[in-house]
Amino acid sequence: MSNSGTGPVVSFENVSKQYGGLKAVDGLTLDLRPGETVALLGPNGAGKSTSLDMLLALKKPTGGRIRMFGGDPYHAIKSGRVGAMLQSGGLMPEVTVLELVSLVASLHPRPLPVEATMKSAGIDKFADQRVDKLSGGQTQRVRFALAIAGECELIVLDEPTTAMDAETRRLFWANMKAEVAEGRTLLFATHYLEEADQAADRILVINKGRLLADGTPAEIKQRAGAKRMSFRLERVDEPFLLGLPGIESLEIRHDVVQIQTRDSDATLYAVLDAGYRPTEIEVASLGLEQAFIAITAEDDRDNGPARVTRQGSAASAEKEMSDK
Amino acid sequence: MSSASGTLALGRAEIIRLRRNKRYLFFTLALPIVLYLSLAKTATTEGGISFKIYYLFEMASLGAFSGAFNNNAIRISQERKDGWIRQLRLTCLPANSYVVAKIIATVALTAPQIAIMMLLGRFYGGIDLPIWQWTVIAVTIWLGTLIFAALAVAIGYWMNPNSVQPVIMLVFLFFSLFGGLWFPVTGGLKDFAQGTPTFRIVQIATEVTRYGTIQWAAVGVILIWLAVFVGLATFAVRNAAEAI
Numbered sequence: 001m002s003n004s005g006t007g008p009v010v011s012f013e014n015v016s017k018q019y020g021g022l023k024a025v026d027g028l029t030l031d032l033r034p035g036e037t038v039a040l041l042g043p044n045g046a047g048k049s050t051s052l053d054m055l056l057a058l059k060k061p062t063g064g065r066i067r068m069f070g071g072d073p074y075h076a077i078k079s080g081r082v083g084a085m086l087q088s089g090g091l092m093p094e095v096t097v098l099e100l101v102s103l104v105a106s107l108h109p110r111p112l113p114v115e116a117t118m119k120s121a122g123i124d125k126f127a128d129q130r131v132d133k134l135s136g137g138q139t140q141r142v143r144f145a146l147a148i149a150g151e152c153e154l155i156v157l158d159e160p161t162t163a164m165d166a167e168t169r170r171l172f173w174a175n176m177k178a179e180v181a182e183g184r185t186l187l188f189a190t191h192y193l194e195e196a197d198q199a200a201d202r203i204l205v206i207n208k209g210r211l212l213a214d215g216t217p218a219e220i221k222q223r224a225g226a227k228r229m230s231f232r233l234e235r236v237d238e239p240f241l242l243g244l245p246g247i248e249s250l251e252i253r254h255d256v257v258q259i260q261t262r263d264s265d266a267t268l269y270a271v272l273d274a275g276y277r278p279t280e281i282e283v284a285s286l287g288l289e290q291a292f293i294a295i296t297a298e299d300d301r302d303n304g305p306a307r308v309t310r311q312g313s314a315a316s317a318e319k320e321m322s323d324k
Numbered sequence: 325m326s327s328a329s330g331t332l333a334l335g336r337a338e339i340i341r342l343r344r345n346k347r348y349l350f351f352t353l354a355l356p357i358v359l360y361l362s363l364a365k366t367a368t369t370e371g372g373i374s375f376k377i378y379y380l381f382e383m384a385s386l387g388a389f390s391g392a393f394n395n396n397a398i399r400i401s402q403e404r405k406d407g408w409i410r411q412l413r414l415t416c417l418p419a420n421s422y423v424v425a426k427i428i429a430t431v432a433l434t435a436p437q438i439a440i441m442m443l444l445g446r447f448y449g450g451i452d453l454p455i456w457q458w459t460v461i462a463v464t465i466w467l468g469t470l471i472f473a474a475l476a477v478a479i480g481y482w483m484n485p486n487s488v489q490p491v492i493m494l495v496f497l498f499f500s501l502f503g504g505l506w507f508p509v510t511g512g513l514k515d516f517a518q519g520t521p522t523f524r525i526v527q528i529a530t531e532v533t534r535y536g537t538i539q540w541a542a543v544g545v546i547l548i549w550l551a552v553f554v555g556l557a558t559f560a561v562r563n564a565a566e567a568i
Contacts, residue, residue: 089408107417
């Protein structure tokens with residue numbers, strides 16, 4: 001089942017996970033290519049952890065199929081090709097850090113030297129401490145050490161830097177880049193846009209279990225960095241508004257117009273130049289949270305009446321994904 | 325590393341943990357020894373055998389069973405909640421290794437505990453039995469620990485750490501009281517107690533000491549309980565697979 005060719009390392013084919021009436025993951029389709037560093041970005045409850053749990057064979061999809069190295073994820077994991085760090089992964093108490101890392105390394109078919117692993121995870125300083133006596137940030141680094149205790153081809157990290165302070169976080173990513181530089185594929189979930197931006201070659205934005213955008217950080221940032229503009233305007237001319245420069249999305253309720261735009265100045269000038277005199281003009285930057293809300297709202301409209309024109313490669317990449 | 329030796333490595337780690345756990349050592353080893361030392365010299369007899377023998381079975385069983393039961397149930401429940409079981413599922417170990425390692429550790433640590441109690445009975449209590457009778461007693465108690473370890477796995481997978489404590493207390497109280505591990509069960513209660521594995525374990529030990537015979541009906545009852553609890557444990561583990 002070796003797959004050293006150019007096939008995808010991971011592929012989700014229309015994968016869903018349903019809990020009772022709730023769809024945690026809803027028709028997710030994506031491929032990870034060898035050597036990529038991919039961020040799975042989304043707010044809390046977006047389905048990131050569920051997706052990773054299914055990828056790591058901890059949960060079974062209720063629909064669709066997940067392949068890892070072209071085969072069953074369970075077998076890939078049991079043959080040691082995946083190093084993973086879970087948000088909810090606990091540690092065995094009552095043993096020392098060194099004992100725990102040695103144990104997990106000894107369970108791996110291709111273990112790495114324990115000392116080197118401890119060093120690159122930055123836990124060699126407290127090797128003889130009891131696991132149950134560590135701080136949150138230290139625990140997180142031990143989890144990371146367990147993920148890289150053996151030679152692996154794919155690293156999967158769920159919210160790896162939660163509970164880490166700024167300095168630890170910086171060190172963590174420095175180590176991570178070294179791991180990836182050796183040709184490994186990295187998939188990590190995060191809700192920090194900045195982190196995805198700095199570390200990833202590619203960002204997958206998911207919300208409510210669906211893939212909303214797939215692109216480079218620059219492409220995604222452009223979307224998330226858009227501004228929201230609203231004003232009142234009598235006799236709304238929808239085709240005109242859709243043709244405004246920079247416009248990403250449009251929403252009209254009675255005489256209130258809401259626009260998401262990449263260039264708020266150009267959009268507003270175009271409205272004024274056309275002779276309109278809107279009132280109650282408001283322009284606001286989209287924060288991270290709002291950017292997600294905006295992207296989600298846009299996605300919801302895709303399923304309703306087509307009222308939006310979209311430009312840019314992130315949008316077309318998203319279109320491709322959501323059309324599948 | 326093969327999956328068998330991986331499971332053994334995990335079992336070794338479990339043994340290291342248990343040996344560091346003072347609470348575990350107190351209840352499984354220190355307490356039974358102290359109780360036995362203070363009770364063994366009683367001259368009374370019970371059911372035709374002296375109390376110094378009777379208490380030996382009881383204390384050895386209490387220590388071994390409480391270790392296998394209370395300790396495993398609490399830990400499994402807690403480690404399930406903490407996510408250690410999830411973490412292990414990301415290693416190359418087969419899915420059942422966690423439970424198997426727990427049983428290995430229990431069995432490995434219970435054996436010397438039972439042996440210590442038997443030696444105590446022989447050299448402190450002055451109980452003089454042929455080797456084969458000592459062996460029957462030790463193996464029976466050891467089989468009993470498997471019953472309790474299996475039940476502990478089922479409870480640990482079923483219950484959250486908050487609710488597990490009172491439940492195991494009640495269950496253990498039930499089996500130890502009606503099984504006659506604290507004091508001999510007599511009268512009408514005896515008919516009921518016949519059905520418990522604990523009573524039968526003490527019965528085998530008593531019979532072999534008094535008459536040099538093995539109560540095969542008792543062995544049957546013990547094996548039935550073992551089968552039922554192993555079944556429950558298997559069901560609980562499979563059932564929890566998605567919730568871990």
